Amino acid sequence: MLGHNCDQGAVRAFEIKLVSCLGYRPNLDNCVLCGLPVPGERVCFAPGQGGIVCEGCSPGVSNGLLVSRGSLETLKALLRWETGRIGQIRINPGAGGEIKSIMSKFIEYHIEKGIRSARFVNLLEKGFP
Numbered sequence: 738m739l740g741h742n743c744d745q746g747a748v749r750a751f752e753i754k755l756v757s758c759l760g761y762r763p764n765l766d767n768c769v770l771c772g773l774p775v776p777g778e779r780v781c782f783a784p785g786q787g788g789i790v791c792e793g794c795s796p797g798v799s800n801g802l803l804v805s806r807g808s809l810e811t812l813k814a815l816l817r818w819e820t821g822r823i824g825q826i827r828i829n830p831g832a833g834g835e836i837k838s839i840m841s842k843f844i845e846y847h848i849e850k851g852i853r854s855a856r857f858v859n860l861l862e863k864g865f866p
């Protein structure tokens with residue numbers, strides 16, 4: 738199981754570092770909408786807004802995902818730690834599942850948006866028919 742967790746950490750770390758390189762580094766420290774700290778054992782992560790949102794702002798978010806504090810802290814470590822140390826991060830099975838679904842929603846949202854805007858730029862360059 739240990740080996741499995743290490744591999745999972747590497748994949749998640751790759752995902753989060755990749756989206757960060759593409760310019761979509763998620764904000765995991767404060768509410769992306771109002772900038773206040775987000776306390777509590779469960780936190781709302783909004784892929785479209787690009788990070789966590791506080792309880793006050795979450796009603797205005799349509800696609801928020803509730804994640805545990807533990808998953809959030811693991812995600813922060815995956816984002817910040819150098820690749821060589823990622824193997825030291827222990828991901829428990831619950832957090833692993835949550836992080837996987839957050840990252841897939843986050844990637845889906847931003848990469849798809851990127852692809853759509855790339856198509857749009859193409860269209861502009863070629864000129865409308």
Ligand SMILES: [Zn+2]
Nearest residue numbers: 768771791794
């Ligand atoms: Zn807020």
